[in-house]
Amino acid sequence: MNHGLRPDLALIADWIRPGSRVLDLGCGDGALLAHLASHNARGYGLEIDPDNIARCLRRGVNVIEADVDDGLREFADGSFDYVVMNQALQAMQRPDRVVAEMLRVGRTAIVTFPNFGHWRVRLALSNGRMPVTPALPETWFNTPNIHLCTVADFEDLCQAQKWRVLKRSLLDHQLRDGPLMKLAPNFFAEAALYMLGSPPPA
Amino acid sequence: MNAKEDYPADSVGVVSPRCMVIDTPLALDCGRTLPRHELMVETYGSLNIARSNAVLVCHALSGDHHAAGYHAGDHKPGWWDSCIGPGKPVDTHRFFVVALNNLGGCKGSTGPNTLNPDTGKPWGPDFPLLTVRDWVRSQALLADALGISQWAVVMGGSLGGFQVMQWAIDFPARVRNALVIAAAPRLSAQNIAFNEIARQAILSDPEFHGGHFYERRTVPSRGLKLARMLGHITYLSDEAMRAKFGQELRTAAPSFNFDVEFEVESYLRHQGQSFVERFDANTYLLMTKALDYFDPARDFGGDLSAAFRQALAQFFVIAFEADWRFSPARSREIVKALVAAGREVSYASIDSQLGHDDFLMALPEYHRQLRAWLGRIAEQVQA
Numbered sequence: 097m098n099h100g101l102r103p104d105l106a107l108i109a110d111w112i113r114p115g116s117r118v119l120d121l122g123c124g125d126g127a128l129l130a131h132l133a134s135h136n137a138r139g140y141g142l143e144i145d146p147d148n149i150a151r152c153l154r155r156g157v158n159v160i161e162a163d164v165d166d167g168l169r170e171f172a173d174g175s176f177d178y179v180v181m182n183q184a185l186q187a188m189q190r191p192d193r194v195v196a197e198m199l200r201v202g203r204t205a206i207v208t209f210p211n212f213g214h215w216r217v218r219l220a221l222s223n224g225r226m227p228v229t230p231a232l233p234e235t236w237f238n239t240p241n242i243h244l245c246t247v248a249d250f251e252d253l254c255q256a257q258k259w260r261v262l263k264r265s266l267l268d269h270q271l272r273d274g275p276l277m278k279l280a281p282n283f284f285a286e287a288a289l290y291m292l293g294s295p296p297p298a
Numbered sequence: 299m300n301a302k303e304d305y306p307a308d309s310v311g312v313v314s315p316r317c318m319v320i321d322t323p324l325a326l327d328c329g330r331t332l333p334r335h336e337l338m339v340e341t342y343g344s345l346n347i348a349r350s351n352a353v354l355v356c357h358a359l360s361g362d363h364h365a366a367g368y369h370a371g372d373h374k375p376g377w378w379d380s381c382i383g384p385g386k387p388v389d390t391h392r393f394f395v396v397a398l399n400n401l402g403g404c405k406g407s408t409g410p411n412t413l414n415p416d417t418g419k420p421w422g423p424d425f426p427l428l429t430v431r432d433w434v435r436s437q438a439l440l441a442d443a444l445g446i447s448q449w450a451v452v453m454g455g456s457l458g459g460f461q462v463m464q465w466a467i468d469f470p471a472r473v474r475n476a477l478v479i480a481a482a483p484r485l486s487a488q489n490i491a492f493n494e495i496a497r498q499a500i501l502s503d504p505e506f507h508g509g510h511f512y513e514r515r516t517v518p519s520r521g522l523k524l525a526r527m528l529g530h531i532t533y534l535s536d537e538a539m540r541a542k543f544g545q546e547l548r549t550a551a552p553s554f555n556f557d558v559e560f561e562v563e564s565y566l567r568h569q570g571q572s573f574v575e576r577f578d579a580n581t582y583l584l585m586t587k588a589l590d591y592f593d594p595a596r597d598f599g600g601d602l603s604a605a606f607r608q609a610l611a612q613f614f615v616i617a618f619e620a621d622w623r624f625s626p627a628r629s630r631e632i633v634k635a636l637v638a639a640g641r642e643v644s645y646a647s648i649d650s651q652l653g654h655d656d657f658l659m660a661l662p663e664y665h666r667q668l669r670a671w672l673g674r675i676a677e678q679v680q681a
Contacts, residue, residue, distance in 0.1 A: 117640075140637065146663050149646055153614070153670035156678075160633060160645045170634040 101131050103271045104287070108180060108206055111263060111291055112137055116177035119202060121164045121194075122184040124148050126157030133157070139176065165189045168197045176202040183287075185209045187240040192253060195292065199259065205292040211266070213246030213282040230269045231286045247282040250290070258295035265289040305368055308383045309375065310342045310390055313367035317406065320439045324401075327429040327591075337440055338363045338399040338406035342382060343390035345446070350679040352446045353388060354437065355397040356454030356461035359529070359585050360577060362405040365397035366390075380660040387668035388453070392676040396444065401436045402428045402584045410580030411512065423509025427584055430457075430592045434464045441472065450679045451672070452611075453477035455657035456624065457585070460592045463632070466609035467594050475675050476611040477668075480621055480657040482628035483602050483635065484593040489623070492532055493586040496525035500579045509580050522579045523570035530569050535620040535653035602635035609636075613643040614671050616664065618656040644671070 101109060105128045112118060114135040120128055123141025125148050132139070133156075142162045143149050152159035162170070164181070165188055179202030181194065186209050188194045198205035210231040211217075220227035226236040234241070245253075247266065254261055266277045266285035276284040305311050315338050324332045340363045345352060355365050355378065366382035368375050382388040382395055399407040402425065406412075410425040417424075441449070452465045452473050459481025466476045482489070500506055503521030507514050534542075543562040558564045598604035613636055617629035626647045636643040648664045650656040656664070 138642075140643070146646075146666070149644075150666050150670040153644055153646075153667060154674055156612075156674050158642055158644050160637075160643070161647045162645075170630060170637065172638055175638070 102127060104182060104208065105131065107265060107267075107271060107289055108182060108208070109135075111206060111289075112178055112180075117175070119168075119171065119176045119179045121168075121179065121181040121198070123152065123157070123159060124182075126152035126155055126159060128180065128182070129157045130155050164194060167193075168201050171201040173200055174203060178202055178204050178206055180206045182206075182208050183210065186242070186244045188243060191243050191245075192257065195253075195259065196257065199292060199294045203293070204262065205259075206289070207292065208287060208289045209245065209250070210241075211247050211282065211285045211288050212244040213248060214286050215283050216286075218283075229286075247285055247288050250288065254290075254292065260293040260296065261290060262293050263289075263291035308385045309379065310367035310383050312370050313340050313342065313364070313376070314369065315340045315363050315406065318398075318440060318443055320436065320443060322439050322442075324432070324436055324439065326426050326432045328426050330426045332401075332408070332426070335401055335408035335436065336406075336412075337401065337408070337436065338403075339440065340364060340366075340376075340397050342366055342395040342397075343393050345394040345444075346680070348680065349446060350448070351393050351450050351676075352441075352444070352448075353393045353395045353451045353453060354441070354449050354465075355382070355388075355395060356433075356437070356452065356458035356465075357397070357400065358454070358456035358458045359582075359589070360526075360573070361458070362403060363397050363399040363407075364405070366395070378658060380658065381665070381668070387665050387672055388451075389672070389676065393450065393672075396440075396446075398437065398440060400433050402433075402581060402588075404578030404581040409578070410509070410584065411578045420512040422512060422580060425580065425584065427587050430460045430464045430588055431468060433461055433588070434468055437461070437465070438469055438472065448472050448474055450675055451475045451477055453479070454481075455479035456481060456654065457589055457592075460589070463594055463606075464592075466611040466613070467605050468608075470608055470610040473609070473611040474679070475671075476609070476613045477616070477671070478613060478629075478632060479616045480618055480624050480629075480654055481615075481632065482624040483595065483631050485590055486628075490590050492528060493590055496528050497583055497586055499524035499528070500583060503579075506579060509583075511579070517574065518579045519574040522574050522577065522582060523567075525582055526573040526577075527566040527570040530566055532623045533654045535622060535651065537620065538652045541651070602631070603638035606636050606639040606641055609639070609641055611641075613641060614667075615643060615645045616657075616667065617645075617647050618650040618652075618654070618664075619647060620650045620652055620656060621654045623654040 116137045118139035120141040140158045179198040185191045216229040217227040266281040267287045269286040318337045321334050364376040365378045366376040399405040402409045410421045414421045452462045454462045459478040462476050462478045466473045500521035503518035505516040506518035546561045594605045595602040617626035633645045646667045
């Protein structure tokens with residue numbers, strides 16, 4: 097049960113076993129980690145925004161000021177059960193390297209991102225315009241999202257990197273599943289959640 | 299005179315130190331034992347009934363027990379007054395704050411400039427060299443004397459931050475939260491090099507007399523002044539010095555001699571001179587050695603995270619972008635070791651300009667993070 101937790105975070109929390117060690121990349125105000133702490137899961141959040149760092153400190157969430165684009169050098173291999181990145185992959189300089197780093201320091205990576213294959217995006221592009229949608233509210237010149245991808249693109253990358261997709265959840269903008277998601281996920285899903293595992297040993 | 303009219307509302311107002319006598323023998327790392335010692339102490343705020351709201355403030359190289367408020371008649375507040383007071387980050391409405399002059403200091407605590415009971419003369423160079431661990435043991439005896447079994451927070455910047463780490467490692471159950479500001483896991487060769495030049499400046503001053511200058515009624519002021527001038531260069535960033543002094547000549551044109559010609563020279567000479575008037579050369583030597591010796595990993599095969607595995611405290615590590623003496627990279631080494639040890643730790647790197655001295659400033663972002671962290675602790679300890 098995840099009462100009071102933002103719906104997107106509640107979905108992630110549902111995937112995390114109690115008592116786990118968690119690293120949350122771009123942890124925001126620390127809501128996920130604060131929630132997990134009540135389930136005996138501890139860890140650290142990485143954050144660069146001073147407002148969010150203050151919010152984490154105030155609620156007793158371990159927050160480490162760090163830029164995820166600089167890598168996770170400070171963290172040892174396999175030191176976390178889960179490494180989480182919620183709605184930030186598309187803002188990274190090199191999303192592929194970030195996921196690889198997540199799978200180096202964690203046994204499991206949980207990533208979420210907005211699906212650029214969603215029909216609203218396609219509609220905007222077919223009209224010759226960069227999309228501004230509920231999931232992508234910024235305009236082209238001020239968006240932090242520099243590496244947007246579709247569900248199909250992401251799965252291609254997983255395959256190429258031999259990352260194992262352990263779980264997948266494709267949802268509309270109200271984070272609901274439904275028959276349309278199963279019919280044509282890359283067309284109807286607005287948000288994508290993936291749980292990834294390292295490549296199987298060669 | 300009414301103190302409330304004379305001092306800012308967020309000041310602890312007029313304070314006076316007291317001398318605490320520690321009668322328990324203190325075994326030092328150098329092998330010697332002090333049968334008793336005295337510590338000068340100031341406290342601000344009040345200890346709650348549960349005795350859970352005590353904060354220990356550890357001072358840096360040249361600090362002392364006068365961390366906040368004003369001594370009667372003074373116009374200059376304590377050295378960390380920006381941070382400690384009613385409504386300030388270390389809120390004296392909520393916390394009971396203890397500041398001391400460390401053993402070996404020169405502001406009234408037992409040290410080189412106090413009398414050796416065995417000889418009736420000042421200790422001078424016969425005073426034992428100390429380590430950060432010795433200070434922490436001495437401070438633990440002080441905590442016993444004050445009836446504080448666990449500190450809500452042990453905090454300090456620079457050398458003060460070293461003491462915080464050592465406290466958390468040596469007395470895990472007595473430190474609930476550890477605030478390590480502008481510190482490093484140990485000194486770099488460059489840090490030690492600066493200390494060595496400072497020491498040589500003092501040791502080579504003819505007025506030093508091997509440390510027995512009290513009896514000669516002299517002061518090795520040239521050496522101590524040079525040591526402080528050197529130190530000051532390392533406390534400021536290149537950018538801060540440029541902003542503060544530029545390359546401004548004090549006169550219209552160069553005078554082609556070695557008098558003070560540039561503003562920065564004037565500043566350093568002033569800083570050096572005023573330091574000589576308030577500090578002791580033997581204490582300066584002792585403090586720099588304690589800095590050099592500090593290495594909590596040494597007892598754990600050089601593994602800092604093994605050292606931190608002893609600790610139980612929640613840590614908050616803060617660094618300043620403009621600090622090159624103990625740069626953010628050094629603080630991140632501390633954080634890395636704490637994470638590897640599985641300890642609770644937060645880290646903030648504060649955008650700053652001044653340099654190492656930023657930790658004493660009321661930078662808005664710095665104080666906001668301190669308030670956030672300490673505000674939670676105040677609730678945690680029901681302060």
